[in-house]
Amino acid sequence: MSNASPDRDGGARERLQRWLPKLVLSPSCVLVLFFVYGFIAWTSYISFSDSGMMPDYTWVGLHQWSRLWTSWTWGIALHNIWVFGLLYIVSCIVLGLILAILLDQRIRAEGVLRTIYLYPMALSFIVTGTAWQWFLNPGLGLEKTMHDLGWQSFSFNWLIDSNMAIYTVVIAAVWQATGFVMAMFLAGLRGIDGEMIKAAQIDGAPAWKIYARIIIPQLRPVFLSAVVVLAHLAIKSFDLIVAMTGGGPGNATAVPATFMYSYAFSRNEMGIAAASAVFMLAVIAALIIPYLYSELREPRS
Amino acid sequence: MSAASPAARRGAATRVVLYAILLVFAVIYLMPLYVMLTTSFKTLEEIHQGNMLALPGEWTLAPWREAWGSACIGLECNGVHGYFFNSIKIVIPAVLISGLLGAFNGYVLTKWKFRGHKIVFGLILFSCFIPFQIILLPMARVLGILHLANSTGGLVLVHIVYGIGFTTLFFRNFYASFPDELVRAAQLDGAGFFTIFFRILLPASVPIIVVTIIWQFTNVWNDFLFGVSFASGDSAPITVALNNLVNSSTGVKAYNVNMAAAMVAAVPTLIVYILAGKYFLRGLMSGSVKG
Amino acid sequence: MSFLHINNVHKRFGETHVLKGVDIAIEQGDFLVLVGPSGCGKSTLLNMIAGLDSISEGELLLDGRCINDVHPSRRDIAMVFQSYALYPSMTVAGNIGFGLEMRKVPRKERREAVDRVAKLLQIENLLDRKPGQLSGGQRQRVAMGRALVRDPQLFLFDEPLSNLDAKLRVDMRSEIKQLHQRLKTTIVYVTHDQVEAMTLATRIAVMRAGELQQLGTPHEVYDDPNNLFVAGFMGSPSMNLVKARIVEHDGVLVAQVATGDTTLALPIVRDREALSDWCGRDVILGLRPEAITDPASANHRDGNIHEAELPVDLIEPTGADLYVVTTLGDASVNARMRPGTPLRPGERTRFAFDVSRMVVFDPESERRIRDEQMIDSALEETA
């Protein structure tokens, strides 16, 4: 029995050891539960409440939601995010894929070029927006430069044209994210079994056909990841709009992210703001959850 | 003799076209940075008269000095240096703490799996993707209640909370490639939970630590939404100050000063990126594609 | 009392029942090999012995002490892992000494112990390297060193050779065997390679789907399998299994195998008593390839050789032996003949069957049909 007591002592320590992992994980879990899911719940509730300048917990049902959907600016914001999101995702993927394929041809200065294509990702849009805003400003930037160079008829005033301003945002956004998409595709290309390509070459397939029929179809997972990442970046885009156009001219470049900010902080319409935020979350969740689900369950097999 | 073969000649021509395309893209990608840099060294006069793409006729450091020390942001004319240090005050603790939490989480979620660990990971990971608009309203209130509104401390908290998702993802993916047997062996050797982490896993985690630091550093440094929502005035980070500076005007827009300030805001992430670009790339990859 | 006693141990992961009441007992100095196809629960059982997996039901006794709830680090057990699990950021010396360090062994003693083990394993020159700089075989040695240095009551090996190439595997196998014979330690060793099991073990436990199929010496398991599974699993090439019918022919019990135009009748010499109940019923015969030979190689002394002429389907020379494939009933059957036996596929030749080595199984339960006494006598033989 003499050795029973150290064993029991060890038991307590072992119990602690057993609980330690969960204990260590718990601060993060608590933070995430409270600051993410608790806040989501709170905001969701607010979207059904009578909140204006301050939160007001009076239940008003779908009132704020119906106001959101009849709101004229929300219509613009939704339209813009469609146009922006679609163009942004498609352009990034097309350009990114092209650059990746070109870079994958055993290019001499690949490292340098890759760095150049990727560096915009490291910069804040508040920084690059400053440059783009100036670059695209008709009185000072590209247009003036072209005029100076003698191309008098050159005209590029999208930034101040409410019908075209959203496209300038697309240009800047694509510029920023293409490098990232390129990197994803490049990694995907490098991961493809070289023997298969050799086999295709022996079969006499021309290079473009090898890409179109064999390589690109194999990049499907990369396409999926790219679409998911870009889509969520698009929906979250905020600083990009703020830095480039401030949502203007007028409301021409308003998107849900800026809409929400404006309704929450300057229009004293917390209820509508909350509803718009919940809507954004729902769209992203519809995209992300199936993706995460498939990513997380795969390793099990 | 290779020139003799038409196929080889065609091949060479293709190479030339290939390099030409890549070069054109490189020029396009570098253009904004180039314009920012050159403009920041020009006098206002030259900006208004000269060509945007031209190199400065007369190099001047005045815009940089002004941006750093005396440009007016809102109503205070002390330049961006105070805000630059705000960002540093925010970025260092935020990166370290969120990184440590992420490392612990990754360790537990891969090496101390428990029932439902995937759900926990999924819940943490999902927080990377939420549109942050959904947490702005309650966060503003909670920061107020914690007396952290309008302080760099508040932003540190915010960045920690919303950085955990990414740091956990990085470390989890990294530790998933470590054999579980490592932990079992250490347990048999008599090492406990923390000993295993600090003696065995952490010393072997240098690559992912670098990735995480770079990723978090750029994310926190470049943040605008949280900065503009939860901090103003003296506690604003550099991005918010830059935006305020660029949009402050006293009758004349000092583009050179704006660009210099933008460069000041960009330099830390650019340096980090150029020095550790390879790691950064890897970080991007593990953040998006399953590693 | 046995040194290590696994007493009716169960393991459940939620709904799945991974181990269904395993009973194994071994003595000090035994080399127990747990063998079975992947997913049979052998690794789980090993982890439970190590304390890395909890025990759902049953008891684990080490040297008379119940260790069910004892922390792995205090079980006095060392383990060598399949992936070696070397700590990547530590030197070889650090790796080997880590367990001692955790047990607060003074630095000097630690150093001595590490040096001793390094010498034993001939890795003295590697002590300052990191695992990343080592070859597969060297890593394997370091992993063993890490286990040896602690001089534990029990060694556990989890498929330690499966990551080595074929040649190295054979070398390490014999080194482990030598080590065991020299150090007289008790070892539990998991593998799915039945050759390793045969060569290393003093006791083999064959497992399948969470159940112990047979526990015995390599010889027992090989020659006297409990059931069809053990018979088929152990040995390479594996035991020939042929459908047959037991009939009494002139008062002699024979197993009839219909093959082509003729019927082969193999007299029953083993388990006669039990098989007499099986008259007129279908069974499955088990014959090791080495029990079917060319007549010249056969051991005719005991008069247990039965010859028959059969077609040659295929010949596979391995250098040491010549395997000849023929058809018996509807099954392909491997026979082991002397190398150089002049045969060509399509010919017919005489095969010699050593019926004393023939075992018979119940096709439904897949159990061995055997006499009770035979087991006893077999046990006496080995004792």
Add this chain to the structure above:
Amino acid sequence: MHSNHNRALVNRLGFALLPFALALSTNTMAADTSTDNQVEVLNWWTSGSEAKALGALKDGLSDQGIGWKNMPVAGGAGTNAMAVLRSRITSGNPPTAAQVLGYDAQDWAQRDALSSLDEVAKAGNWNEVFPQPLQEFAKYDGHWIGAPFEIHSTNWVWANKSLMDELGIEQPKTWDDFIASMKKAKDAGYIGLAYGGQPWQDSTVFENVVLATGGADFYRKALIDLDPQALDSATMTQAFDHLRELLKYKDDNSPGRDWNLATAMVINGKALYQIMGDWAKGEFLNANLEPGKDFMCFRTPGTQDAVTFNSDLMIMFDTDDAEQQKMQQTMAKIIGSPEFQIAFSQIKGSVPARMDLSADKLDACAQSGYEQVQAAAKNHTLMGSMAHGYAAPASVKNAVFDIISSFVNSDMPSDVAAEQLAAAIQSATS
């Protein structure tokens, strides 16, 4: 109160934010550091002239032995600072006082967050000296809750005098004259109207046009009473027509331009006019220009009989601390005093909120402005400015901004604009 630069973000965001959107903030973390006889005042008056104007209050307080803990907002993050004030109040840690605008004072009062200033008001006869339209914001439920600092008006035209002389333009009296003079400028190669393309500026111009087109009654009906019939009426359509006509005389590069950059265009002689509130005067004075001589200020043609105004209010947050309460009352008293009102406006460019003072010490523009405000107050044509939150709550105001800015930046027909305006306001008030 129009800080020159601090609405940077606000404007840039383009969220139809008022330049004087509530921008209360603190750069310290908590109020519990405040000592016994110190007031903590949230405000965004930090420009040279504003800080100086506020100094008058600070001096007045220190004469009474009360310390001043200034909590100015630097940077233009007005909107998020609003969130900070919200959380400070919900977390039970309000400042002593805060500078707010129109409807925000009412919102806080509605939440029982404010101290009553009735005693001071009674002693100072506030009911008589402050104009009725302003009282509607400074009083809640019959009780005084805000002390008005000053009155700004928004229906001003600022003109470059030398350009007028050069082109032979007289001060226009009617809308048609006004347009004709801008045409003249345009024909001569100048910009007729210096225009800042931000939602609050769009709407400032718009409210001028509405007032000029429909007169004071129409303005009140449409933009203050939010009468749907007035909003979607022929008169409103006409107002949009007028706005469209006006826009012909701005330059193409206006979207996003700050108001003071537009003012600079008038100062530099690039443009003839700017329609802007009287804070624009500060820019002219800063450039060492003299009213009447170098630049002209006159009411937007067609609006001479009315004034659209806005005003800063100091509100005091409810507290149990008797010491603090006393200091709040003292502060209110100082703000309401004739000396302070004059001194403050002299520096700030506005006119006194009290109607019973002598304008002798004010500059020429302010003198005429003060007279006009007094007259308008008498004639019931002193009305809150829509663009600056004195006509309707923030939600309505921003709904208006949406439509106006969209009209300005597109070729939306006037009748459609009127219809949408009515619909947007209906939606915002539902």
